[in-house]
Amino acid sequence: MSAPAIPAARYPSGQAAASEQATAHGGPAARRIVVGYGFWLFILSDIVMFSVFFATYVVLLVGTANGPTPAALFDLRNTALETALLLLSSFCCGLASMAVERRNQLWTQITLAVTGLLGMGFILLEAREFAHMAAEGATPQRSAFLSAFFTLVGCHGLHVSLGLVWLATTMAQFLAKGFRQSMRNRFYCFSLFWHALDIIWIGIFTIVYLGGTMA
Amino acid sequence: MSDRDDIVPPGDTAPGDTGPEHPSFVEDLQTYSIGLLLAGGLTALSFWAATSHYIYLPAIPVALAALAIAQMGVHLVFFLHLTSAPDNTNNALALAFGLLIVSLIFFGSLWIMWHLNYNMHMHM
Numbered sequence: 001m002s003a004p005a006i007p008a009a010r011y012p013s014g015q016a017a018a019s020e021q022a023t024a025h026g027g028p029a030a031r032r033i034v035v036g037y038g039f040w041l042f043i044l045s046d047i048v049m050f051s052v053f054f055a056t057y058v059v060l061l062v063g064t065a066n067g068p069t070p071a072a073l074f075d076l077r078n079t080a081l082e083t084a085l086l087l088l089s090s091f092c093c094g095l096a097s098m099a100v101e102r103r104n105q106l107w108t109q110i111t112l113a114v115t116g117l118l119g120m121g122f123i124l125l126e127a128r129e130f131a132h133m134a135a136e137g138a139t140p141q142r143s144a145f146l147s148a149f150f151t152l153v154g155c156h157g158l159h160v161s162l163g164l165v166w167l168a169t170t171m172a173q174f175l176a177k178g179f180r181q182s183m184r185n186r187f188y189c190f191s192l193f194w195h196a197l198d199i200i201w202i203g204i205f206t207i208v209y210l211g212g213t214m215a
Numbered sequence: 216m217s218d219r220d221d222i223v224p225p226g227d228t229a230p231g232d233t234g235p236e237h238p239s240f241v242e243d244l245q246t247y248s249i250g251l252l253l254a255g256g257l258t259a260l261s262f263w264a265a266t267s268h269y270i271y272l273p274a275i276p277v278a279l280a281a282l283a284i285a286q287m288g289v290h291l292v293f294f295l296h297l298t299s300a301p302d303n304t305n306n307a308l309a310l311a312f313g314l315l316i317v318s319l320i321f322f323g324s325l326w327i328m329w330h331l332n333y334n335m336h337m338h339m
Binding site for chain 1: 226227228229230231232237240243244247250251254255258261262265266275276279280282283286287290291294295305306309310312313316317320321324325328
């Protein structure tokens with residue numbers, strides 16, 4: 001697959017070229033679609049991995065071993081704030097893909113920076129929560145419930161942290177390399193990743209925090 | 216053979232893309248904003264349902280599950296632009312397979328562990 005010599009309107013290559021090729025010749029899909037679809041499959045397998053941690057958490061929720069209970073540990077105001085930050089970050093990432101599709105460097109950098117700052121705020125709140133819990137003796141080795149909690153929520157936090165590194169790399173590469181097709185493909189994969197992390201967080205605040213404090 | 220010319224094979228749309236009809240700036244912004252409002256509203260409802268005392272207690276887990284699944288749907292439709300159109304068939308089918316595996320793992324584990332506890336008389 002190759003980008004057409006003359007850019008068609010705002011969307012020089014990618015899907016516009018792909019649908020033309022599909023109509024005219026059939027043949028293999030455009031790289032943009034192959035890359036995106038492959039990354040979609042990776043994200044789905046990542047969600048399958050998270051489902052194991054979710055199942056473990058629900059099974060071990062009662063295994064507090066006379067240690068701190070979920071209702072005593074969780075601060076739902078903090079969870080609500082984390083949820084708001086991550087949702088706004090996901091929204092901002094959507095705005096960033098609008099800017100990337102329109103090849104606007106300034107707005108791409110601004111929206112990606114806000115996406116990153118909101119994500120960083122989320123990670124800081126989570127780190128503060130973990131530190132509070134550790135100070136109260138609620139560490140992973142205290143009970144089966146806490147092991148499951150730190151595995152699930154910590155794994156999500158690790159994903160977000162790695163996503164922030166990826167985000168910074170993407171911003172720098174857009175500046176250095178411009179909006180070439182390979183760069184946009186990388187960004188679209190990042191955007192899938194970031195939205196997927198927010199979808200997993202819906203499961204976490206519902207099952208871990210809201211479900212945990214009710215149990 | 217002339218009728219075959221009418222059948223244009225649809226190109227695939229990459230996951231997360233807006234599809235063959237490129238939306239305008241305003242349409243794009245509208246989609247994301249509606250998604251943000253719906254997701255924010257559903258989140259607020261979830262926290263309200265779990266902390267207020269207006270809902271019949273045993274019904275709260277079901278309400279929370281429904282709200283969470285609805286919000287995941289909102290994210291898929293408004294943020295990831297997933298549709299039921301032919302250009303999204305591959306993406307939707309991959310998602311459906313993922314959901315099948317997730318449900319087998321999640322509900323299967325809970326089902327097995329519940330029976331295990333029940334038969335071992337380990338009522339914790």
